[in-house]
Amino acid sequence: MQKLTKAEEDVMQLLWEVDRGTVSDLLEHCPEPKPPHSTVSSVVRILEKKGFVGHKAYGKTHEYFPLVEREMYGRRSLGDLLRNYFDGSVPRLVSHLAEEEKLSKSDLDEMLRMLDNENQK
Numbered sequence: 001m002q003k004l005t006k007a008e009e010d011v012m013q014l015l016w017e018v019d020r021g022t023v024s025d026l027l028e029h030c031p032e033p034k035p036p037h038s039t040v041s042s043v044v045r046i047l048e049k050k051g052f053v054g055h056k057a058y059g060k061t062h063e064y065f066p067l068v069e070r071e072m073y074g075r076r077s078l079g080d081l082l083r084n085y086f087d088g089s090v091p092r093l094v095s096h097l098a099e100e101e102k103l104s105k106s107d108l109d110e111m112l113r114m115l116d117n118e119n120q121k
Contacts, residue, residue: 001068001072001073001076002050002051003080004047004050004052004073007039007043008043008046008047008050008052011026011040011043011044011047012047012052012053012066012068012070012073014026014029014030015044015047015053015064015065015066016066016070017029019065019066020063020064020065021063021064022061022062022063022064023037023040023041023044023062023064024037026040026044026064027040044064048064051067051068052066052067052068052073053065053066053067054066054067081093094111
């Protein structure tokens with residue numbers, strides 16, 4: 001699976017949110033300031049070439065839909081993050097999140113509970 005640029009990820013997030021739609025539909029869900037229609041259209045076509053997006057044509061109108069699931073892309077991105085920034089170490093990632101105060105005590109407690117459940121299997 002290819003890595004996406006920031007702009008491509010932004011458009012994929014919109015498409016995952018709406019599930020399927022035209023470029024105009026995607027623009028309706030874009031935060032301000034909205035990019036030009038032509039920019040979103042170009043990014044969608046690039047995503048289609050990369051195999052992330054498919055379309056169905058209705059005359060001159062194209063309805064786009066994701067071919068890659070959000071969860072699948074998220075898993076791959078998390079794996080890349082672990083390898084590239086934390087040497088593949090989950091404890092280093094968790095330590096970083098805790099140090100940056102991105103994890104609450106309840107988050108840590110939940111993680112420990114999940115690990116305990118996995119160990120009991």
